[in-house]
Amino acid sequence: KAGVTQTPRYLIKTRGQQVTLSCSPISGHRSVSWYQQTPGQGLQFLFEYFSETQRNKGNFPGRFSGRQFSNSRSEMNVSTLELGDSALYLCASSYGASNTEAFFGQGTRLTVV
Amino acid sequence: AQSVSQHNHHVILSEAASLELGCNYSYGGTVNLFWYVQYPGQHLQLLLKYFSGDPLVKGIKGFEAEFIKSKFSFNLRKPSVQWSDTAEYFCAVNEPGSSYKLIFGSGTRLLVRP
Numbered sequence: 669k670a671g672v673t674q675t676p677r678y679l680i681k682t683r684g685q686q687v688t689l690s691c692s693p694i695s696g697h698r699s700v701s702w703y704q705q706t707p708g709q710g711l712q713f714l715f716e717y718f719s720e721t722q723r724n725k726g727n728f729p730g731r732f733s734g735r736q737f738s739n740s741r742s743e744m745n746v747s748t749l750e751l752g753d754s755a756l757y758l759c760a761s762s763y764g765a766s767n768t769e770a771f772f773g774q775g776t777r778l779t780v781v
Numbered sequence: 782a783q784s785v786s787q788h789n790h791h792v793i794l795s796e797a798a799s800l801e802l803g804c805n806y807s808y809g810g811t812v813n814l815f816w817y818v819q820y821p822g823q824h825l826q827l828l829l830k831y832f833s834g835d836p837l838v839k840g841i842k843g844f845e846a847e848f849i850k851s852k853f854s855f856n857l858r859k860p861s862v863q864w865s866d867t868a869e870y871f872c873a874v875n876e877p878g879s880s881y882k883l884i885f886g887s888g889t890r891l892l893v894r895p
Contacts, residue, residue, distance in 0.1 A: 701882065718880065
């Protein structure tokens with residue numbers, strides 16, 4: 669079956685702009701979580717959605733937001749981009765219970781200039 | 782708050798050498814543990830996982846890990862590495878609760894020399 673699909677793969681944005689990233693989970697998975705990966709901070713949890721509800725949020729400013737649709741697809745949005753937002757943004761899907769595994773997409777590489 | 786420590790940031794080995802990567806976590810309750818691998822230019826892939834039962838778990842590509850509850854550790858091992866094992870390895874813990882949230886260690890970059 670198809671894996672986790674993230675679009676776009678690469679983005680270049682200017683400071684102050686906003687960006688929307690998309691994630692399509694594996695069919696049947698209802699949990700989608702987002703992570704930011706940077707060389708300095710590693711992999712950090714952004715938020716998790718399950719059945720269109722945000723169940724958990726990491727320690728990121730309010731400029732980072734997300735949502736999940738009824739088909740489990742998810743989007744994350746970053747407003748008023750800063751240079752420090754340049755990162756690889758990873759989406760993971762799972763069945764949602766803690767004792768299940770998460771499958772990751774290829775990520776979206778965001779560069780803010 | 783839960784944290785995960787990977788003490789080896791860079792490891793260089795020759796082919797056929799044995800590998801052990803350390804992972805320690807801070808939470809004292811029930812945890813679910815994972816090792817993920819990220820090959821150059823590829824997405825994170827699950828190597829192995831521990832939920833319960835036998836503390837020695839076997840994963841893909843000859844990797845195994847041992848969960849030692851008393852030491853809060855989940856070290857990754859492979860008896861004989863190959864050049865193709867060159868990658869970054871991440872230990873992760875699933876924080877117990879009503880949501881799915883992985884907490885990752887800082888990662889270990891492994892370089893295997895042919």
